[in-house]
Amino acid sequence: MKLTIKSWTGVASWRWIANDENCGICRMSFESTCPECALPGDDCPLVWGVCSHCFHMHCIVKWLNLQPLNKQCPMCRQSWKFNIH
Amino acid sequence: MCDFSKLWSSDVVKIFPILCGSTSQILQSPKEEVFQNVCRQMSELGSVGIETLTDIVKLEMRSTIRNVIVPKFWVHFQVPRKETVSDPNALFAKFIEAVNELHESYQYLLQMQTRLIQLNRNGPSKTLEKQVVDENGTKTWLRDAMLAQLPPNFDVVIGAFYSVHFRLFTKDIYFSSNTIDSEVLSDLPCTGCNFEVQKCCCQKLIEMVNKTNQKLLELGLIDRLAGSSMTALIKQKIKEHINDTCLGIFDRSHLKELETWLQDVIMSWLRNIFTGGKQCDINECETIQGFKVKLTYFMYETFAQSVISRFFSIIIDYPDSTPAINDLKICMEKIDMRVYITKTLRNALEARLLHPGVNTMDILTGYVAAIKAIRHLDNTGVILEMVTAPIKDYLRKRNDTVRRVVTGLTEEGPTDLSEELAKGESVKDGKDNTTDELSNWENWEPDPFGIDPNILRNTSSKIMRSADIISMVVDIYGSKELFMVEYRNLMADRLLAQLDFNSEKEIRNLELLKIRFGESLLHSCEVMLKDVTDSKRINSHIHGDGNCNENQLFDISSLIVSAQFWPSFNKESLQLPEEIENEFKKYTKAYEAYKGNRTLNWRTVTGRVNILIEIGDRTMEMTVAPTQAVIIYHFQNKSEWGLEELSSLIKVPPSALRRRMSFWQNHGLISETHPGVFTLIEKESEKSQFEEMNITDADEEDLESAMASASDQREEELQVFWSYIVGMLTNLDSMPIDRIHQMLKLFASHSGGVEFTQDELKHFLQRKVREHKLLFSGGVYQLAK
Known part of the structure; x- marks a missing residue:
């Protein structure tokens, strides 16, 4: 007997490759959205700092805007820099 | 002297x-x-x-x-x-x-x-x-x-006399309403006097009767003596007439005709009796008027009763039965029948709808029809509320109600719910309308009388009573949330069953539901549909990418879901063979390259595989579930497998595997040669007996839901509290269930407001007992040591 698979329609769920599950600011899951967004994924992306912590982009931007002087990572208090891959 | x-x-x-x-x-x-x-x-x-x-x-x-x-x-x-029974004519003569x-x-x-x-x-x-x-x-x-x-029996004789009189009197009307051939007619006995036509003595009889009446009139006895039996006779005639002309005919109005009939036949008969054909004086006119008022009311009442006794059919026929409802409406303005109609209708509905022999869809159809029909009858909604209360109670007890309602909302069906939805009105919220009622005071109508005020007070506000059909249906459970959760589950099932990345119809439904139930409840559904369209784009992107297509064994498309927004999947698993898994890894790589920092978790059990099997000299092309594809895949290299062996290889529990295996057994490709041992059938001759097998069996398997059942999801929610429970029992050693429930409700009010009943908690705790995590003795729970 010979079996040929012609096509396969599967189901997968996507997730962020991150070292944590929840955003440290809004406490929502990374795969979910920040409180302001409705759609997850592309519309509410994650960003990483050089300190390796990551947050919903909207969450950390809002946080940084509230810090007028030295912009720090809310987790480790190192000064925040975006880690651009 | x-x-x-x-x-x-x-x-x-x-x-x-x-x-x-x-x-x-x-x-x-x-x-x-x-x-x-x-x-x-x-x-x-x-x-x-x-x-x-x-x-x-x-x-x-x-x-x-x-x-x-x-x-x-x-x-x-x-x-x-x-004698009274045998010969009314003798009584007639006797009276005279x-x-x-x-x-x-x-x-x-x-x-x-x-x-x-x-x-x-x-x-x-x-x-x-x-x-x-x-x-x-x-x-x-x-x-x-x-x-x-x-x-004691005097009215028997009088009744007999007047019924003969009535027959004589209505003879002409009978003729004009019946279109019998005159030839046939001559063979029939005269309808007036029951003699043969040639010997008809109606004229003579009529003279006798008129004389008798005149004498009675002269004596001033007619009213006293004959009044009650005449009324009884007329009432009987009215009943007969209504039964003959109106019963079961709902598509036209009868009241006008009935009134004309009463005027033309009954009233002129009475006038004939009381005046003997002469001009009536004022006294007699008053008597006749009195009769008329009495009889008109009686006719309305009889007619209303006859309509109400068939109201179930009217409901089912609605809107064709609108004329009947309009008639009844007029009757109800004249006589108070609310209590009667409520009682009769409740009984009818209970007898016809609310028993195990009727399926839920039909009950819903009946419910919707009842709402429409009764609302037409009484737009204050009080009767509706009272009549449909048992239906609501009953539907609440059926566990497929929510699912049927949601199906009804989104699919074409007999309930017209989808039509109602398409009208696109939003659900009225009680709070918004209070000001409206105040400003609209000129159109205010009092609550109808004759209904126990306690019921009025207990049931929801007036606005709720005038809510639209979808609200009424959703109101069965008292909350929209439940329906929306069920809708999400149904939609997930449908999307996963179709897997054709075509969501236009769903999007349309969703938009309609959003208008009605608000966006927030349907947010996750929106994300789910966006996942479908996104997946389509990602698939075409990955397929168009040259790198991925090299050395590709087969085409992979994937529905990529945002797990947070979908109902949780059930916990079935499937281990793919390495060769196939590599293909999925390639796809995952392509995805990772396309969407930075993101990766995929495959749910291997769900999906659809298009396969081509070449066996002996025949080829079969079919679409199967992944598990079935994997099973037959393994039979390529080894034609005999033990159940346990295959089960551990593909990580499907033996019982489930056996069930999947039967699919291939039905297709005549595999047979169970020894208990627990399955062998591939290569030869044509052995399979021929299965050739007639119905291939569509495959579809049935597809219908199984990939989602966790509602109760599983519920237990998952309760799992949140497990750590609380452990904490409580560690500190307090042992507790009865009602205290645990109380404590948890305190916590629950702080954490997201998961509501649960004591029964649900009991189920949960009992499962923990079965899992040997808790001990239950003497009515209290303890931690297992």
Whole structure:
């Protein structure tokens, strides 16, 4: 007997490759959205700092805007820099 | 002194034969001399003489009425029971005879009276005339005596008489309404008198009847004597007429016709009786008017009852049955039937809908139809509320109700719910409308009367009662959330079953639901549909990417879901063979390259595989579930597998695997040669017996839901509390369930507000007992050591 698979329609769920599950600011899951967004994924992306912590982009931007002087990572208090891959 | 005994026997008795017991009429009146003689003799005694004589005669008249005339009249009415049934015509004749006799006696009495007057006129004291000339006195005596001696069955005879009369009277109408050939007609007995047409005696009968009526009228007895049996007869006729003309016909209005019928037939008959065809005086007109009012109400009531008794059919036929409902509406304005209609309808609905033999979809259809029909009848919604309460209670007990409602909302079906949804009105919220009611006070209507005010107070506000159909249906459970959760589950199932990345219809439904239920409840559904369209784009992107297509064994498309927004999947698993898994890894790589920092978790159990099997000299192309594809894949290299062996390889539990295996057994590719051992059938001859097998079996498997069942999801929610429970029991050692429930409710109010009942908690704790994490003894729970 010979079996040929012609096509396969599967189901997968996507997730962020991150070292944590929840955003440290809004406490929502990374795969979910920040409180302001409705759609997850592309519309509410994650960003990483050089300190390796990551947050919903909207969450950390809002946080940084509230810090007028030295912009720090809310987790480790190192000064925040975006880690651009 | 004159000789009184001589005067008595010769002259007085001549004038007043009643004094010697005679009751038959005398034709010739005694000569004037006799009067003169008696008068003269009497006046010798002074005025007292004539007075005394008058009194004696009056007394005698009374006693004759009481003891002779009336008993004689009533004797005609004492009919043996057998006869009453057998021959109404005999009763008819008897009545006429009785009335004739009575009338004769009355004439005789009147004669006596006239003579009394004459005697008094000749006498000296003319002042007495007024007292003597009280013609109505005789009538009143007669009537009093008649009614005092009323026999029990008298109305049987009277009823028989009037039913013959009615038949005679309506003969012409009967002819005009029936279109029988005149030839056939001549062979039938006359409908009026029941004789053959040639010997028809209707005309004679009618004359007899009219005469009798006239006599009764003269006696002033017709109303007293015949009123009740006439009313009974007419009521019966009205009932018969309504049954004949209206029963079960709901698509046109009947009230107008009925009113005309009442006016033309019944009222003209009554007029005929009371006036004998002459112009009526005011008194009689009043009697007839009184009858008319009474009978009209009776007709409305009978008609309403006949409509209400068939109201279930009306509901089912709605909107074709609108005329019937309009009729009933008019009736209900005149007579109060709310309580009756509520009771009857509740019983009818319970008997027809609310039992295990009716499936939920049909109950829902009935419910929606009832809402529409009853709302048409009574737009305050009170009857609706009362009538449909049992349906709501019953539907709440059925566990597929929510699913059916949601299906009804999104698919074409008999419930019209999807049509209602398409109207696109938003669910009315009670709070918003209160101001509206105040500003709209001119159109305010009071709550209808006749309904227990407690019920009114307990049920929701007026606005709720006037809510639209979808709200009424959703209201079965009292919350929109439950329905939206179920909708999400159903949609997930549908999307996963189709897997064709075509979500236009779903998007349309979702938009309609959003208008009605608000965006927030349907947010996750929106994300789910976006996942579908995104997946389509990602798939075409990855397929277009050259790198990925190198050395590709087969095409992979994937529905990529945002797990947070989908209902949780069930926990089935499937280990793919390495060769296939590598293909998925390639796809994952391509995805990771396309969407930075993101990766995929495959759910291997769900999906659809298009495969081509070449076995012996035949080829089969089919679409199967992944598990089935993997099973047959493994039979490529090894034609015999033990159940356990294969089960551990592909990580599917043996019981589930056996079930999947049966799919291939049905297709004649695999057979269970020994218990627990499956072998591939290569040869054509062995499979031929299966050739007729129905290939569509595969579809049935697809229908299985990939989602976790509702109760599983519920337990997952309760799992949140497990750490609390452990903490509590560590500190307090042992607790009964109601205390645990209370404590958890305290926590629950802080953490996201997961609501649960004590029953649900009990299920959860009992599962923990089964898992040996808790001990349950003496009504308290403890941690297992």
